[in-house]
Amino acid sequence: MKKVRTVEWKKGRVVMLDQRLLPNREVYRLYKDPTDVIAAIRDLVVRGAPAIGVAAAMGLALGAQKLPQDRFAKEFDKLCRAFAAARPTAVNLFWAIERMRTLVRENSRLSVETLRKMLEAEALAVYREDLDANRRLSEFGAELLPAKGTILTHCNAGGLATAGIGTALGVILAARDAGKKLSVFADETRPILQGARLTAWELKKARVPVTVITDNMAGYFMQQGKIDAVVVGTDRTAANGDVANKIGTYSVAVLAARHGIPFYVAAPTSSIDLNCPNGTKIPIEERSAEEVSHFHGKPIIPKGVKVANPAFDVTPAKLVTAIITENGVATGSYRRNLAKLVRASEPVTSTTSRSRKRGHAN
Amino acid sequence: MKKVRTVEWKKGRVVMLDQRLLPNREVYRLYKDPTDVIAAIRDLVVRGAPAIGVAAAMGLALGAQKLPQDRFAKEFDKLCRAFAAARPTAVNLFWAIERMRTLVRENSRLSVETLRKMLEAEALAVYREDLDANRRLSEFGAELLPAKGTILTHCNAGGLATAGIGTALGVILAARDAGKKLSVFADETRPILQGARLTAWELKKARVPVTVITDNMAGYFMQQGKIDAVVVGTDRTAANGDVANKIGTYSVAVLAARHGIPFYVAAPTSSIDLNCPNGTKIPIEERSAEEVSHFHGKPIIPKGVKVANPAFDVTPAKLVTAIITENGVATGSYRRNLAKLVRASEPVTSTTSRSRKRGHAN
Numbered sequence: 001m002k003k004v005r006t007v008e009w010k011k012g013r014v015v016m017l018d019q020r021l022l023p024n025r026e027v028y029r030l031y032k033d034p035t036d037v038i039a040a041i042r043d044l045v046v047r048g049a050p051a052i053g054v055a056a057a058m059g060l061a062l063g064a065q066k067l068p069q070d071r072f073a074k075e076f077d078k079l080c081r082a083f084a085a086a087r088p089t090a091v092n093l094f095w096a097i098e099r100m101r102t103l104v105r106e107n108s109r110l111s112v113e114t115l116r117k118m119l120e121a122e123a124l125a126v127y128r129e130d131l132d133a134n135r136r137l138s139e140f141g142a143e144l145l146p147a148k149g150t151i152l153t154h155c156n157a158g159g160l161a162t163a164g165i166g167t168a169l170g171v172i173l174a175a176r177d178a179g180k181k182l183s184v185f186a187d188e189t190r191p192i193l194q195g196a197r198l199t200a201w202e203l204k205k206a207r208v209p210v211t212v213i214t215d216n217m218a219g220y221f222m223q224q225g226k227i228d229a230v231v232v233g234t235d236r237t238a239a240n241g242d243v244a245n246k247i248g249t250y251s252v253a254v255l256a257a258r259h260g261i262p263f264y265v266a267a268p269t270s271s272i273d274l275n276c277p278n279g280t281k282i283p284i285e286e287r288s289a290e291e292v293s294h295f296h297g298k299p300i301i302p303k304g305v306k307v308a309n310p311a312f313d314v315t316p317a318k319l320v321t322a323i324i325t326e327n328g329v330a331t332g333s334y335r336r337n338l339a340k341l342v343r344a345s346e347p348v349t350s351t352t353s354r355s356r357k358r359g360h361a362n
Numbered sequence: 363m364k365k366v367r368t369v370e371w372k373k374g375r376v377v378m379l380d381q382r383l384l385p386n387r388e389v390y391r392l393y394k395d396p397t398d399v400i401a402a403i404r405d406l407v408v409r410g411a412p413a414i415g416v417a418a419a420m421g422l423a424l425g426a427q428k429l430p431q432d433r434f435a436k437e438f439d440k441l442c443r444a445f446a447a448a449r450p451t452a453v454n455l456f457w458a459i460e461r462m463r464t465l466v467r468e469n470s471r472l473s474v475e476t477l478r479k480m481l482e483a484e485a486l487a488v489y490r491e492d493l494d495a496n497r498r499l500s501e502f503g504a505e506l507l508p509a510k511g512t513i514l515t516h517c518n519a520g521g522l523a524t525a526g527i528g529t530a531l532g533v534i535l536a537a538r539d540a541g542k543k544l545s546v547f548a549d550e551t552r553p554i555l556q557g558a559r560l561t562a563w564e565l566k567k568a569r570v571p572v573t574v575i576t577d578n579m580a581g582y583f584m585q586q587g588k589i590d591a592v593v594v595g596t597d598r599t600a601a602n603g604d605v606a607n608k609i610g611t612y613s614v615a616v617l618a619a620r621h622g623i624p625f626y627v628a629a630p631t632s633s634i635d636l637n638c639p640n641g642t643k644i645p646i647e648e649r650s651a652e653e654v655s656h657f658h659g660k661p662i663i664p665k666g667v668k669v670a671n672p673a674f675d676v677t678p679a680k681l682v683t684a685i686i687t688e689n690g691v692a693t694g695s696y697r698r699n700l701a702k703l704v705r706a707s708e709p710v711t712s713t714t715s716r717s718r719k720r721g722h723a724n
Contacts, residue, residue: 023664190576214552215578216610220675248578302385313582
């Protein structure tokens with residue numbers, strides 16, 4: 001099923017598909033230096049919360065190879081801080097960094113050579129677990145979708161946003177594979193056009209019928225009765241179920257609620273931040289003005305006119321019909337039910353065996 | 363106050379600013395042939411419901427000059443039908459054509475030479491009345507805006523959409539001139555970017571602080587408490603107060619209602635269609651796929667992926683706080699109150715003197 005090689009570990013190097021060039025060019029880049037991986041995260045070579053987490057873990061494993069033996073722990077910590085500064089909203093970045101940092105902290109008595117191997121193994125575990133979480137989350141989510149209908153999605157929460165088949169798009173693909181007759185409306189998702197460029201590209205490859213619309217058309221098609229459900233991803237979901245996701249998700253949620261359309265969030269537990277009590281505490285990244293003011297390098301607004309560019313917004317939990325994780329589906333009281341589902345994945349270090357529970361928490 | 367020469371009659375010719383090239387280039391085009399005016403309306407050289415009405419009236423006056431004397435009435439009727447086929451949604455087009463057609467029908471005993479002069483005079487009357495309606499509507503609307511705050515607008519309902527200072531932007535400019543401290547958030551308005559390109563250009567010229575946002579950011583800024591009121595124009599408002607306007611207007615109205623933000627529609631009576639009972643009867647133009655799928659001539663979606671491109675949507679009357687006309691402001695029961703305000707402008711032929719009433723109908 002996995003057709004997109006978003007981020008991979010190859011012979012001690014990181015390889016990433018440059019998503020900025022899609023859909024027109026499919027270019028894979030080889031990274032030998034962790035600072036280039038940081039730049040790639042910042043500049044959107046790789047994006048999507050789970051994929052950012054995997055890239056950071058691999059970037060740290062890459063960096064560990066070169067750090068000096070004599071001050072390894074200190075330098076590794078410095079590198080962790082540099083990765084953490086790349087982007088502020090997606091919690092998977094901090095979650096993945098914390099896994100790597102914890103490994104070094106808890107094994108400080110081991111040799112640097114051993115630590116390097118453990119870090120590489122941990123990065124690969126982050127990758128494989130994401131792939132696995134995608135698959136399980138998608139199966140839980142597939143049950144929620146109608147047997148036939150049109151699903152709206154916003155931004156890209158597909159294979160390109162993860163190590164696996166994706167979260168929101170994974171749900172759609174799993175439902176299709178289970179025999180459901182689905183087509184997709186993809187919001188183009190200004191300013192970076194992840195929907196038009198990436199979601200359309202993935203769904204076309206997967207042979208799912210897809211129609212791209214501008215963001216401001218979603219309400220019209222809901223009003224026309226053309227949308228049966230909404231599925232989106234998340235960059236960080238707070239403990240109370242407030243969902244930070246790509247700018248415009250909140251508007252889609254408000255419109256869905258008005259039309260009685262279910263609004264589902266595909267959230268691997270790695271994107272759920274139990275330390276964040278609610279959405280007001282999620283930092284919202286403000287990106288460069290040029291993303292809005294220029295298109296293909298040319299200005300689209302008069303010189304000297306201001307633009308705003310918040311990259312994310314927060315959808316309050318009360319607008320969310322269900323949150324789909326790899327451990328089951330949360331509805332109702334998110335504070336209690338999300339905690340239950342997240343804890344089913346703990347402890348997170350690869351050195352400990354896991355016990356996972358599956359099912360619905362509601 | 364009028365700084366933009368959107369559409370003008372000059373020595374028996376039509377001159378229009380090519381709005382497709384704004385804000386980067388300010389090019390005025392001279393039209394000698396009515397079929398070129400039709401193409402200009404269809405291809406968005408001129409856009410905005412009131413401006414389209416003026417362009418059609420002037421285009422018909424231009425055409426009348428060349429039509430053969432012996433079958434003038436019949437050929438004029440044919441030309442009217444050609445203009446009517448240019449675009450389907452904005453009612454001002456049909457309203458202006460009907461004025462011109464009525465003039466010919468009611469004066470069939472006069473010489474063609476006289477009819478040509480009368481048609482030219484009628485086109486100039488349509489122009490002047492729009493200019494006047496803009497001014498009066500703007501003054502009524504200005505009273506509704508807060509003494510201080512930020513106004514959100516969608517698409518362009520400025521001088522570029524009219525013969526005068528605009529409708530929605532006219533309201534904002536009149537409020538500013540009355541001493542109110544206002545700034546504007548302009549939705550960029552995909553796919554054609556009338557907000558980013560045209561509204562920003564006009565407001566910058568008028569020295570009103572303006573920030574361009576992508577369409578999917580409006581909900582975020584409302585949630586942040588940054589928007590105090592919404593003012594938009596309309597391409598056709600039905601007898602019951604349902605408002606057809608640029609795609610995305612409906613989403614803005616839903617968001618405004620959710621946040622308790624007043625949602626005002628600036629609607630010159632020429633854009634109110636009392637023959638249209640409600641919004642479901644307003645034809646919605648589907649424009650070419652390339653408007654969505656290409657940007658600066660380059661594709662932004664994978665080859666072979668479908669797009670949709672409805673150019674307008676309908677905001678139900680219940681989401682509209684007030685409809686501002688040149689004859690006063692309608693609130694409450696729109697069916698009764700809009701009829702009252704529209705009839706205050708009748709009869710519409712220039713051969714009859716008018717009696718206009720002003721005030722609030724609610």
